[in-house]
Amino acid sequence: MKKIFVNVAFLVLALAMLPLASQAQSRKDKEQTVTIDQTYDVVKLQAPKGKKIKNVIFMVGDGMSLMHMYSAWTVNKGKLNLDNAQAVGLSKTYCANKLITDSGAGGTAFATGHKTNYHMVGTDVNGKPLPSLTDFANAKKLSTGVVVTCRLNDATPADFCCNNVDRDKSYEVAADYTTCDVDYIFGGGSKYFENRPDGRDLFKEMEKKGYQTPRKWDDLAAIKSGKVLAVFDTLDLQVPKVRGNILEKSSMKAIDLLSQNKKGFFLMIEGSQMDDYGHSNDLDMLMQEVIDFDKTVGKVFEWAAKNGETLVVVTADHETGGLTLVDGDLKKGEIVGKFSTDEHSGVMVPVYAFGPGAENFTGIYENTALFDKIKKLLKM
Template sequence: MQLKISFLTFFFSSLLITTSCVSVQVSDNTVSTYSSEEKKPKNIILLIGDGMGLSQVSAAIYYKNGKPNFEHFSTIGLSKTSSASDLITDSAAGATVFSTGVKTYNGAIGVNKDTIAVPTIVEQLSQRGLATGIIATSSIQHATPASFYAHVKSRRMYEEITEFAPNSGVNFFAGGGLKFFNKRKDGNDLLAEMEAKGYKVITDQLPKTPSEKNELILLAEDGMPKINEGRGNFLPNATKLALDKLSKNEKGFFLMVEGSQIDWGGHNNDADYLIEELLDFDKTLGVALDFAKQNGETLVIVTADHETGGFTLASDGKDYNKVKPVFSTTGHSGTMVPVFAEGPGASKFNGIFESIAIYHKMMALFDK
């Protein structure tokens, strides 16, 4: 016993001597400790699997041929997802915490609980001269992508959300939502306004190479097609295209990529739909991880705004050698969601924390 105590005393004394740390306030009740010695990333890729809980991630193990990219992350944490108004968050409040670091009410897009606009990470980094991008398999006006560039009191205000795009400072948009630009109730042509602001507008297919201009790529009237409806490799290919473009900025970049329809499969209680979208998202993680490994200055973070469907992988009756997807709700659940991180600064995402901490951790890492 004496030997064990002496060893532990020596170990912790050495740890205190060799590690220099500072504390950063990340919320009213959450303090995160940061090592001043640790390298910070130049770039961050935030990948959000909408509605993706731990069972959804587990599905990649059972249904993917080969090792899922989820297993390539060395740091894993858990996020508590409740909003300011409800124990169970929706996607608008769930994404606004990532974009602004503020807990707000369900339905809010880039505003606090008093409907006051809060600067987003995209807006702040754009002002510093970093490149920014937003990709989704929904429309770009949908709750999660909208929360990174717009400020409205309700997620259903799609036309009002679209009005923020021309002056958003976002260098690369890709997803659906064309009709909210050119088939508006007010008759305005926001595609022309985007072009006047220097954007290259693309509505037919994903380009092979990035433009020197800012890009608005809209390949569907509203949400993108499902994987089983022919969407193909849009999400991984759009991610690669964005990385090719944004990485040319010497100051760094921030890219948000959403696997939007994992959530839609959960709402529909459609296991095939959910799993196909989850595997597409896992493929996209591979693109991000490959880039980060080659680049050496990029942090990859993967998480979810909430879990959808109360999805689980149960036994098929008494057959414990057969997994059967099961749902408990057509809505969201209050379960914690996983947070995966790889690259410079990844260790900051260890442990259990409130969802707002993700924003504050990212911003602290961008503060050189």
């Protein structure tokens, strides 16, 4: 009976994606012109001078490429918060059984240090569960957090908190949050936590484990300490113009709570929905998501610069859409771009680093090396 429910859930999700696929077909290989309503300022930051690394904040732009960032830099008239990065490298994204990866395998690589098969989350190629950076941090008594704008059972957050051979086993993946022990969890996907086909209420289970379960911002903002599972939407969070700066606010709230641990913390933050608009070839919405992510990067960089003992690493799991910038006007903040695919592409993705230890992230390397570098720098 359980298998039937899982298949139905997958069918519902597949049907929901059909409009995006249809829209992408109508936009592919066609030029789109985009500007933004209002540009935003960027603060020039001085990198911390110390060498001690107490905290690591790992930020993922799902589907983000250099072209995405350069396009956003152009529409913001020549400035991004990511410009403050001290070091830049390139990561190879292929997975164990395919040249073109997905977020399951791509995220598993930097969460666990292992290449795995397409669609797997937090397991090796044989389906064996792998410990992630959050597990290693927990073992060292560091605080841990995951902040995303997608449903929590989606691939990237699952790579850090769950273990399954198929990312589409949505209810099974969500259930793994009851055993992951991450201190601060923020995202969407409440339909997978309550009113489930198996009758479980994961919110109640998490509350019994000592978690607070706020469902709206005012309740989350009022929390002063302790473990948190904050799930704000039935599926993914709303588009940027509707949700506002919730990625920024929830990320800074995570930092506020996790930094209470004198031993340090590891936090993963994902700008999740760039990938969606790469798939649907919607350049306007893609730029809104990239800018939302960059504004969050700016706040995180500012905090890290003041803290002095925090390394921030920003990267992507893969590129989505095959975006090409074909024309534009920097003074007007205008871009003209087109997409070559409604799927992922196989290009290397950028890695940006800010703070102590940033110099370790230059060069060209495997995506698994991100795990190795962070694990070593936090001495886990």
